[in-house]
Amino acid sequence: MNLRIPGPTPCPEEVLQATGRQMINHRGPEFAGILRRVTDGLNWVFGSSTDVLTFTTSGTGGLEAAIVNTLSPGDHVLAVSIGSFGDRIRSIATTYGARATSYAVEWGEAADPKEIGRLLDADPTIKAVLVTHNETSTGVTNPLEAIAREVRARDRLIIVDAVSSLSSVPCPVERWDLDVVVSGSQKGWMAPPGLAFVYMSERAWAANAEAKMPRFYFDAGKTRESLEKLQTPWTPAISIFYSMDTAFEMMRAEGLEGVYTRHEAIAGYTRDRVKSLGLKLVPVDEKFASNTVTAVWWPEGIDAKALGKRAREEFGVVLGGGQGKLDGKIFRVGHLGWVSKDDVVAALDVVERLLSEAKATA
């Protein structure tokens, strides 16, 4: 199968073999070694000089951890949304009692950093900005560095969903002065789902000391205390730690620059090929098009579900569909993690063939 959804992504053979290893004592020295190596790997990719925390959960759990560990019920947040994942982090915050002001842009567009600055100036009660780095539902990457500069200049917290960007595109958390940043193992990290990673800045830890939202499993303080003893507070997904340990060996061999350049080149090829087929990209301004997932409008009159089904059943190509209001209107090609140009060429050859057949029978 050519799995071209934007996560879970295919795992390299070495990672699959590591994932299948026998269980070990999660309070013993062998796991301690793995936890140290995986945390070092995370610190390296996040660009963090303090330890990134790992939770056994999916990306959404990581986002929940980010919210409940830094905010209190009644806190005012600016929820920046450019698609369905921007809406999700807002929902998590309001579920736990935050008061949210929304800055939502048309799906396909990126957020405007200056507008975020203006909204923060207009309301000094806003404590934190919630923002998605890479909006997987529309294939748009926000100008996060510029957004962070606006937030920083006004001394608010910036909480970032980097689930589908980190490890595939640069997101240096300290250099960009971000506060809380979340990613998940099944995206660019070349591992199966099951672990979420959460970076917290010093400012975020200071907020944590005051934060009153309820939390137990996702308590960052407990997780940090355990990490100091090279343990996790609860039984971790040991198998996914094995996967991450091996995935980091591969990432270190390729080098971070190598990983980023590969993603950039494959994404560039994907966009050019899609346009050469006469199809339109969902991102309105290609400058903000994602290097991890390309979202494309189906031509008018196409039976998207039938085409996706044929791609999967007859050609073994699994494309991502549209989410929410984009359901049936777009397809998405994931090109993150363990991906080569050949994988995308093969997927788009199938799209081309199916589209020309559909046109011929129309």
Ligand SMILES: Cc1ncc(COP(=O)(O)O)c(C=O)c1O
């Ligand atoms: C940007 C973004 N945020 C959050 C999530 C949610 O992660 P999970 O499905 O692992 O809970 C995803 C997963 O697709 C994502 O792409």
